[in-house]
Every structure is written in structure tokens, then in C-alpha cells.
Amino acid sequence: MKFIAYGGAGEVGRSAFLLSEKRKSILLDCGIKLGEKVEYPLFPEGFEKTVRDVAISHAHLDHSGHLGSLIAKGARPTIYGIKATKDLTGVLLADYQRIGKNIDFSDRDVSEVIRRFHSYEFREGFRAGGYNARLYNAGHILGSAMVHLEGEKKVLYSGDISARGTRMLDGCEKGLRADALILEGTYGSEELPGTRESVNRLISEIKETIKEGGHVIIPSFAVGRGQEILLLLESYMKSGALPEVKIYMDGMIKKAMKIYRQNVVYAKDEVQKRILLSADDPFASKHFFVPRRRDRKDVLKEPCIIVSTSGMLSGGPVLTYLKELAWNPKNKLIFVGYQAEGTRGRKILDGAKTIEIDDEEVELRLKIAELRISGHAGKSELIQFAQGIKGLKKVILVHGDEESLEEMGEHLAHKYEVVIPKALEEVRI
Numbered sequence: 001m002k003f004i005a006y007g008g009a010g011e012v013g014r015s016a017f018l019l020s021e022k023r024k025s026i027l028l029d030c031g032i033k034l035g036e037k038v039e040y041p042l043f044p045e046g047f048e049k050t051v052r053d054v055a056i057s058h059a060h061l062d063h064s065g066h067l068g069s070l071i072a073k074g075a076r077p078t079i080y081g082i083k084a085t086k087d088l089t090g091v092l093l094a095d096y097q098r099i100g101k102n103i104d105f106s107d108r109d110v111s112e113v114i115r116r117f118h119s120y121e122f123r124e125g126f127r128a129g130g131y132n133a134r135l136y137n138a139g140h141i142l143g144s145a146m147v148h149l150e151g152e153k154k155v156l157y158s159g160d161i162s163a164r165g166t167r168m169l170d171g172c173e174k175g176l177r178a179d180a181l182i183l184e185g186t187y188g189s190e191e192l193p194g195t196r197e198s199v200n201r202l203i204s205e206i207k208e209t210i211k212e213g214g215h216v217i218i219p220s221f222a223v224g225r226g227q228e229i230l231l232l233l234e235s236y237m238k239s240g241a242l243p244e245v246k247i248y249m250d251g252m253i254k255k256a257m258k259i260y261r262q263n264v265v266y267a268k269d270e271v272q273k274r275i276l277l278s279a280d281d282p283f284a285s286k287h288f289f290v291p292r293r294r295d296r297k298d299v300l301k302e303p304c305i306i307v308s309t310s311g312m313l314s315g316g317p318v319l320t321y322l323k324e325l326a327w328n329p330k331n332k333l334i335f336v337g338y339q340a341e342g343t344r345g346r347k348i349l350d351g352a353k354t355i356e357i358d359d360e361e362v363e364l365r366l367k368i369a370e371l372r373i374s375g376h377a378g379k380s381e382l383i384q385f386a387q388g389i390k391g392l393k394k395v396i397l398v399h400g401d402e403e404s405l406e407e408m409g410e411h412l413a414h415k416y417e418v419v420i421p422k423a424l425e426e427v428r429i
């Protein structure tokens with residue numbers, strides 16, 4: 001059995017891994033790397049056309065964003081994933097096709113991606129690329145899956161995983177059996193703060209600002225954290241722990257929220273029961289609002305909480321709010337997610353006093369807060385996850401910067417053969 005990383009080796013982004021053996025072959029994820037410029041998997045010339053089977057772990061573009069180009073370059077693959085992943089990928093890919101730069105695929109290619117998607121339930125067995133395949137809950141975003149493949153050997157690909165449960169999702173499935181594990185290491189060198197700790201801080205930061213009569217801006221990714229944050233705020237407001245103010249959702253979060261609601265069967269039982277048995281639908285909460293005006297003046301009128309894309313301030317309606325609200329020290333900008341190098345979000349956290357929005361220097365006089373509400377597993381959770389896999393011999397570390405992967409590798413090397421592959425390097429399993 002052979003493994004090659006075309007992306008996602010020593011980096012977070014453009015995940016694309018080929019697993020193959022005699023007469024069997026499957027591509028695991030097909031993503032892009034979003035940053036100051038977009039980077040693609042390092043497929044050899046003409047490779048795309050040969051791709052017949054692709055399993056998609058989850059909808060985030062670093063795992064699905066190259067599917068449109070794959071079709072445009074002549075591939076006619078079968079795509080495997082959970083139904084929620086199919087729906088969310090459709091929305092994210094269509095949005096990227098519409099607003100991205102240097103796009104090399106059309107909206108028709110996006111439709112073709114959706115048409116070629118075969119969706120399966122968690123734990124349901126099926127054939128993919130000649131392998132016996134099964135998808136298991138990864139706990140990262142709605143529909144996120146680990147891919148289990150059985151050929152000469154048993155291989156488990158983690159995709160992005162979270163070991164802790166969240167408001168919406170159960171933690172990833174543990175104790176599976178595999179000879180080899182392809183494991184993400186986003187936070188391979190970092191312990192994440194406890195969820196309760198982070199949530200308490202978020203609530204007290206918001207309360208402080210509302211009390212002062214200010215606006216709270218929470219930049220968020222469209223899929224995953226956005227929905228978690230919204231449901232969290234809703235439940236604190238319902239219980240009276242947060243004062244009643246409007247919670248505005250803006251940008252792609254709105255659309256993704258709809259798809260989350262339609263695919264709520266993939267959320268944890270508690271959430272489903274609340275909706276099905278008590279007609280108490282957190283998605284349809286009276287506290288949620290969407291802006292009515294293009295210039296968002298309606299949102300700016302009174303103190304409120306705004307959850308908007310994009311998560312790292314690289315675009316989206318969040319910039320409109322920031323431009324209007326940055327002058328007032330009563331207002332607050334709260335970062336809840338990872339801010340990559342080179343983004344406005346990173347610059348602000350590094351202490352920038354002004355940022356550029358639409359060729360305008362905007363002075364930042366509002367308060368800034370940073371906390372982590374992550375959809376990934378931290379260092380010891382990742383190590384425990386690997387140690388819980390039965391029969392495990394080999395661990396291939398991907399989806400993390402080199403430092404993170406090396407630190408994680410050191411911990412795992414006592415018990416397993418650890419490989420931190422370079423891009424395009426062939427690894428034997």
C-alpha cells in the first residue's frame with residue numbers, strides 16, 4: 001500500500017492524499033490553501049483526469065476547494081461523504097467560485113461536483129476506489145468524518161478532528177481498529193484551554209460591552225464555529241445569563257445555518273431531541289436577526305452582538321461593521337478562531353493601531369479580545385486519540401506546521417513508527 005501527500009504535508013491547507021495499491025486507489029480530500037494567494041495541491045501534469053474516486057472528510061475549503069478544478073480539468077470521479085458535507089461543500093464551493101480570485105472552474109463544474117457526490121451515513125459500509133470503506137464521526141463540523149479504508153491493510157484517515165463534544169456535536173469516534181493512521185496535527189504542539197473556561201470568558205467579555213452600551217463584533221468562519229457560537233449565545237440569552245440584545249448573523253453564516261438546520265440529524269442527540277420533542281428550535285430563536293439594509297445602518301443603531309464572516313477579516317460584511325464601529329472604545333472585537341499570518345486579524349492581534357479597509361486607513365479605538373473556541377483537538381487529545389486506535393503500527397502526520405507535527409511525532413515515536421511526509425514523497429504502508 002502506498003501513500004502520497006500532494007498537499008497538507010507540513011502545512012495546514014490544500015489537503016490531498018492518494019492512497020493506492022494494486023487495482024485500488026482513492027484520493028482523500030481535495031482542498032486548496034487560502035492565504036494572501038491561493039495554493040493548490042501539487043498534482044503532476046494530467047493527474048486530475050485519472051482521479052476516479054475521492055472521499056471528502058468535511059466541507060471546509062482546505063479539504064474540498066479543489067473539487068471544482070478537478071472537474072474542470074476533466075475528472076469524472078465519484079465523490080464520497082456524509083450528506084451534510086455534500087450540502088455544505090455545495091454552498092462553500094459556489095461562494096468561492098463567485099467571489100474568489102483566478103477561479104479556473106465554472107458554476108456548472110460546481111453543480112457537477114454536487115451531482116457526483118454519493119452520500120453515506122456514519123458507520124455505513126460501502127465500496128470506494130476498490131476499498132471497503134466506512135465514515136466515522138470526526139466531531140469537527142457538521143458532517144465531518146474520518147475515513148476508514150480496508151485493502152491490504154486497514155487505514156484510518158482522521159480528516160480534522162475534535163475529541164471533545166461541542167454544543168452541536170459529539171466528539172470524534174474513538175477506539176477504531178487500523179494498522180495505519182493518517183492524523184491531523186493542527187495543534188500538535190499546543191494544549192487548548194478548557195471549553196468552559198473559554199466560554200465563560202466570551203460571556204463576560206460580551207456582558208461588559210453590552211453594559212457599557214457598545215457593539216460586539218465576532219468574526220467567524222462560515223461553517224462550524226459560526227453555528228457553535230450562535231447556538232451558545234442563544235442558550236445563554238435564553239437562560240438569562242446574557243442580557244437580551246439582538247444577535248445579528250451576517251455573510252455566509254446565514255446560509256450555512258440553514259443547511260445546519262436541514263441536516264440536524266448529524267448533530268448530537270440532545271440538539272435533535274430539543275427540536276423534535278419540544279418544538280423549541282434553537283435555530284429559529286427569537287434572538288437571531290439578519291440585517292435588513294445593505295449599508296447595515298439598522299444593525300449599527302443599538303447595542304447588539306454581530307457574528308459575521310470572514311473569520312480572519314480578509315473580506316465579507318465583518319469589514320463593513322469594523323469600519324463603522326472601530327472608532328468607539330465602547331465597542332469590542334472578539335476573536336474566537338485561528339488568525340493566519342498576513343491577515344488583518346493577525347495584524348490586529350500583533351498590535352496594529354490602524355488597518356486598511358477599502359483603501360482607507362481605519363483607526364482602531366475599539367477594545368480587542370482574543371480567546372479560543374476551537375474545532376480541533378489539542379496536543380494531548382491527539383496523542384490519546386492515536387493511542388486509543390487498536391492494532392496501530394504506523395502514524396502518518398499531516399495538516400499541521402512542521403513544528404507541531406514534529407513535537408507530536410516525538411510523543412508517538414515511543415510506540416509507533418511515525419512518518420512526517422514531505423509533499424510528493426512516497427510512503428509505504
Ligand SMILES: [Zn+2]
Nearest residue numbers: 058060140160
Ligand atoms: Zn476543517
Ligand SMILES: [Zn+2]
Nearest residue numbers: 060062063160
Ligand atoms: Zn482542515
